[in-house]
Amino acid sequence: METVRAYSRGEYQRSGRELRFAEFFMVDRLIRNMAKTIQAQVADLAVTNSELNTAYLEKEKANLQLVNFNDELERKVAEKTLALSNSLFREEHRRSMLQSLLSFSHDLQTGDIIETVMTQVVALYPTAGWAMKTYADNKNQWACENIDKSRLEENEIRPEEHYSDYYCLPDGDEYLHCFKVKNSQNEIVGIIVMQYAKLKRDDFEVISLFIRQLSAELEGRLLNSELARIAITDSLTGIANRKAFDHDLEEHIQLFNRYPKRHFGLFMLDVNGLKRANDNYGHHMGDALLIKTSQLLVETCRITDKVYRLGGDEFAIILEAGDRDSCSILWHRLEKVREKINYACLPNGEHVEVHFAVGYSSTDQNPADQVCLVADKAMYKDKRRFYEKTGLER
Template identity: 30%
Template sequence: MAERKRTIPRLTRVNYPPRVFGFGATFVAIGALVVDRDWSLLLFIPLTLFFLVYPHLIYLADRLRRANTSLEHRAMMFDAFMLGGFTALIEFSGWISYTLLAATILNNTMTGGLRQLRNAMALYLAGLGSWGLVVGFDWRPEAPLPIEILTMVSLQCYILSTAWVFYTQNRRLNAIKMDAQDKNTLFGVLLELRSLSDHAEDLDELVEGALRQFRVLQPDRSFGFVLRDSNRLETLQFAAFSEDMVESQRIWVLRRLVRARQNLPDGYYLEGDGQQNGYFVFTLHSPINLSQGLLLVQAKRLSETDTKTIGLLLDQLGTSLANLLLTQELKKAAERDALTGVYNRASLDRDLKAVESVRQHNPSIDYSVVLVDLIGLKRVNDHYGHEAGDRLISTVAEGLSAVSRRGDRVYRFGGDEFVILCQDSTLEGAQVLGERIDRLVRGREMTLETEQGGSVTVPIQLSLGVANSAHDPARELLKKADERMYADKAHWYETNARYR
């Protein structure tokens, strides 16, 4: 059925219902006039063929041809010629003649504009003249009142049916246009989401950008995105909402999710509290480590189209999140030390160049480095095994990270050496950090598992060296800190001769 409908040209399908109805009504009116004026009943033969059979033949011909071009334009020209002939045949009967002329004008103007109207009127007059030469040009415009009323009603119904057909066609075309616009908007949003995964620096930037794009597609709705711990669903790890959501709405949603300790199915509805609409919940199916992603859509109801659209958006968001996390993992692997998790030496070289570049543009901004050496690592490795030594290194890295300021960065410089880069810091500030390391990290005792299966308690022994960009040349900063660190180390060995 769908294939057959597709092969019928649109103009044929549009004109078929009005033609069948209009010609049928005209057949009744002219037939009544034939009876009233006692004309030959043989006239019913051409009347039947043209007004009752012919409309269906045109439709069937286009249907059977299965062609893209329609016979309809030629048929409308033939209509005009025949209607002009019937006007002469009925002796210019008033309302019937007017109806035949009006149908010619209306149909051709709506279908082909003024050019087609001009051609149709020429054929109408040609038919009028041709038939007039055959049957004569008798002028009897009067007709019985019932026939005129029937003709007027038929004309109005024809006009309404024609207008309705074109109205429905325009609605369909507008719906197609709107659907195309919606699809273009959706395609643009999906491209923006994909672009976000390439340019977003962190989860906040990616999710907030995605929610803004969701609002572009559905501006009358609010959105939120939440990450929950897959093992403890009441634990929320991350939450972001579209900018239109007020704080009270956000708190209400988060409280509801905390209480929902089971996996929520797609399309689950969180009932509103009477002052606001509820939220539909959709699960992000792409795995995000050990987290469960939930997209929240504020609405009273969602259509099937809305649900499919949200599914597409959620799939793209899941892909973008997976790409972002993979990029972050690769970046972390490239700039972090595998054992301790602090930054590696390549990152130190890069960051030293960056802070020195800042200082060259603004000499008032100083920075410092604190070089830290772990004393006794070789002894631990030799006596207790390398696993114990690795545990000692990791503990020192954790301690240095814990005592550093928010803007400081800890780097593993070598096997048992660490560097702390203090950005925008004076020498005194770096010395304060060194004192904090002395107080909170150096001398702290820790228990290590040995290769023999036992355990041993060892103190963390460190030596420190500090250098500052205001007192030492940039290219010698690490060298100066290293010299002071070795001096501190030598002092430690002098006071701990038995350890040596």
């Protein structure tokens, strides 16, 4: 029993002891019980180990999912951050462009259109090449910035051949983006070319807004210019009218007062026989006589001289740098013209008796504020002399 108890305590080294048969069975049962206990513990340990392995695999799987989730989260955060940065940049860029457009609108109203446009577009896209021309002044010449004019000639930019207001031409690694400038009647009044890579939507919208603003301003400029021209142009003859004469005469007087050596001359003219032509042939003939008279006066004068129709049958000529000698030369040329008393005729070839009276004065003969009065008196004196000489009725 001591041996069994020793075995149960784990003391297996009991030398010199012999077991009886009953003790042997007791030890056998003890060992079998111990084996069963150990087998149960091993089985439990195996189950626990399996559960731990399963839990470990689940943990590794969860860790892998967590890592993938973190990577995906970081990627999405990076994408959202980049998108937000790009959005903020575009918004700032758009705000900057809108401010530039407001400034551009003001500059257009006060400065040269082409110079203002080229300055503005280069400021908006400094890395792009730009070219522009307008058809309003009939010069049809390109204004270029950061672009070789030969590139435009090689690609033959012809806006009239393209249906759309915008078209694109390949130019090596880049493109020539062509924007038509059109008025409210859908007529092409200009073209702007941008040498650049492919345009993004935001860039296209901003440039299109810029083009529309330019179109409106250019049309307004042309309209104002035409209205200003009409305001100082005689509708019948196409030469300057009384309003232009009063303005120019005042300018010449002020200029002469500042620079007394810069003389100018003044001619006053009146058509003789206009009433008779109207009575005999109708007012259309009188209009034809006035148009013919204005043409002859313009052809007779120098380029620096300016002819005006003051109203009715009265005309005037201002000679820039016109002293008495210059006035005398012009007077002799006018004499040769009016020697042909019948210088106008009907479409059927019938001649019409017409003539004009002339009077002139210059600032080296009379005070600047008196030249108009002196020339007018000389003209009426010449007019009386004509009717007295010819015996014609007025």
